[in-house]
Amino acid sequence: MQEMFKILFSVILIDNLVLSRFLGVCSFLGLTKDLKNSMGMSIAVVFVMLLSTAVTYPIYAYLLDPYGLGYLQTVVFILVIAATVQVLEAIIRKAMPPLYQAMGIFLPLITTNCAILGVMLINIQESYSFVNAIMSSLGAGLGYTLAMFLFAGVREKLETSDIPDSLKGLPSTLIAASILSVSFMGFSGVIENLFG
Amino acid sequence: MKLVILQMSNILLPALIGGGTALLLGIVIILVFRFFSVKEDPLVNELTEVLPGVNCGGCGYSGCLAYASALASGEDSNTSKCTAGGLETAEAVAMTIGTAPQEYIPQVAHVFCQGSGEYTGKRYEYTGTPNCASSTGLFAGPNSCTYGCLGFGDCYDVCEFDAIWIDDGLAHVNHENCTACGKCVAACPKNLISLIPKHELATVNSCANHWPAAATRKNCKIGCISCRQCIKVCPVDAIHMDENLAVINQEICIHCGECVKVCPTHSISQGLLVGKEAEKAGRAAAKAEEEAAKAEVRAEKEAS
Numbered sequence: 001m002q003e004m005f006k007i008l009f010s011v012i013l014i015d016n017l018v019l020s021r022f023l024g025v026c027s028f029l030g031l032t033k034d035l036k037n038s039m040g041m042s043i044a045v046v047f048v049m050l051l052s053t054a055v056t057y058p059i060y061a062y063l064l065d066p067y068g069l070g071y072l073q074t075v076v077f078i079l080v081i082a083a084t085v086q087v088l089e090a091i092i093r094k095a096m097p098p099l100y101q102a103m104g105i106f107l108p109l110i111t112t113n114c115a116i117l118g119v120m121l122i123n124i125q126e127s128y129s130f131v132n133a134i135m136s137s138l139g140a141g142l143g144y145t146l147a148m149f150l151f152a153g154v155r156e157k158l159e160t161s162d163i164p165d166s167l168k169g170l171p172s173t174l175i176a177a178s179i180l181s182v183s184f185m186g187f188s189g190v191i192e193n194l195f196g
Numbered sequence: 197m198k199l200v201i202l203q204m205s206n207i208l209l210p211a212l213i214g215g216g217t218a219l220l221l222g223i224v225i226i227l228v229f230r231f232f233s234v235k236e237d238p239l240v241n242e243l244t245e246v247l248p249g250v251n252c253g254g255c256g257y258s259g260c261l262a263y264a265s266a267l268a269s270g271e272d273s274n275t276s277k278c279t280a281g282g283l284e285t286a287e288a289v290a291m292t293i294g295t296a297p298q299e300y301i302p303q304v305a306h307v308f309c310q311g312s313g314e315y316t317g318k319r320y321e322y323t324g325t326p327n328c329a330s331s332t333g334l335f336a337g338p339n340s341c342t343y344g345c346l347g348f349g350d351c352y353d354v355c356e357f358d359a360i361w362i363d364d365g366l367a368h369v370n371h372e373n374c375t376a377c378g379k380c381v382a383a384c385p386k387n388l389i390s391l392i393p394k395h396e397l398a399t400v401n402s403c404a405n406h407w408p409a410a411a412t413r414k415n416c417k418i419g420c421i422s423c424r425q426c427i428k429v430c431p432v433d434a435i436h437m438d439e440n441l442a443v444i445n446q447e448i449c450i451h452c453g454e455c456v457k458v459c460p461t462h463s464i465s466q467g468l469l470v471g472k473e474a475e476k477a478g479r480a481a482a483k484a485e486e487e488a489a490k491a492e493v494r495a496e497k498e499a500s
Contacts, residue, residue, distance in 0.1 A: 059217070063213060063217075064213070067209055067210075067213070069209070069210050069213060072210055072213065072214055075214060076213075076214060076217055079217060079218055079221060080217070080221065083221035083222075083224065083225055086225055086228075087224065087225060087228045090228050090229050090232040090233075091228065091232055093232070093234050094232040094233070094234050095232070160325050160327060160330070161325075162325075162326070
């Protein structure tokens with residue numbers, strides 16, 4: 001139980017998906033201009049992460065690993081993630097139209113997002129049990145959400161600031177993102193001491 | 197023989213597992229799509245093709261797709277809501293739906309202020325965030341006339357049709373490009389921009405100042421001083437006073453231009469602006485006309 005929460009909080013704060021592991025940076029930079037887009041994308045990422053873990057973990061545990069086919073994980077995971085997202089999109093479009101309006105357009109965007117595949121591979125690498133893997137994916141999704149909201153706020157402030165011409169646009173955004181990433185380094189050591 | 201089969205199984209098994217997974221997933225996708233397909237109304241697609249696709253919100257919906265859906269489902273029967281597309285789009289939409297085209301009155305935005313740096317001054321030096329909303333929050337802005345245009349360009353920032361330009365601290369609307377989408381109307385913190393019917397000789401009192409004559413005159417050389425000369429000469433009674441400010445009713449106005457001639461401060465202007473160069477040329481021409489008229493009067497006096 002304790003380990004579950006330790007993994008959850010450490011993945012949100014210390015090993016933050018975007019700010020520490022630098023996965024999913026393109027969607028992070030592209031969608032934080034608008035707070036509404038950030039929210040939609042974050043919901044979609046959490047959904048897809050959980051669902052993908054639920055599907056890929058058993059496939060690895062029962063189909064690939066027993067036969068020593070660990071090297072196939074990249075290819076098979078990508079296949080499974082792409083198919084899962086397509087199925088999810090079709091179901092949501094039909095069954096929950098308001099949810100589709102809110103985050104539907106981001107689902108195809110996520111399919112090839114390195115963050116999803118990255119988290120799946122990290123789960124395998126860290127040899128997590130199924131529950132721990134779910135916690136890790138949930139934490140990754142929530143950490144992504146946190147980073148998106150924080151950065152959307154920062155960008156809003158940047159809009160009305162007086163920035164030198166040579167740094168306007170992407171340069172100032174990247175510099176701000178790196179400063180935010182450095183600030184998250186301050187969390188290292190907190191989780192270990194909190195959860196023993 | 198055995199060795200060959202063993203080696204084959206090293207390749208065969210992963211190939212089977214990989215290929216099998218892909219095949220299985222493909223079948224799952226096909227089945228799901230068959231059961232969970234959403235019927236799309238082809239009319240929505242046709243309408244989306246006809247609409248300009250700018251998603252400016254001038255129609256009042258959140259985008260072209262939203263307006264097309266409302267039209268297709270019968271929720272909205274007004275086919276002339278697209279301001280960006282104009283008369284062409286209104287007719288095309290009506291034709292696509294199969295109804296008769298409704299009356300379309302083109303409108304444009306207009307900035308009801310002429311107080312550039314030439315005519316107004318500053319009460320204090322403003323060094324804060326350079327946008328209109330922020331500066332107006334500080335004691336109603338740095339201009340000597342607190343109703344007037346601040347010139348930081350909040351309207352320019354939101355215009356998607358390149359129809360606004362800022363010159364000498366005053367915003368101007370390029371009436372050729374303006375599609376009356378209404379974004380600048382909402383953006384101006386002083387509510388200086390309104391939509392007026394698009395007539396070539398549109399006559400408006402471009403002032404928003406409600407101060408009495410003395411205060412207005414002190415702070416802006418081109419402001420309306422509520423002398424009521426325009427009301428006296430208007431043949432159709434289109435002008436009324438709204439607390440020290442003359443307002444011309446655009447529905448009644450016949451564009452005769454009498455009020456323009458008698459306005460002592462030139463607050464009333466006639467004609468639509470079409471770009472910075474055209475406006476400067478127009479002002480130069482108007483000044484030249486005045487000079488010529490004055491020279492004539494002087495010549496007459498000398499002769500008599």
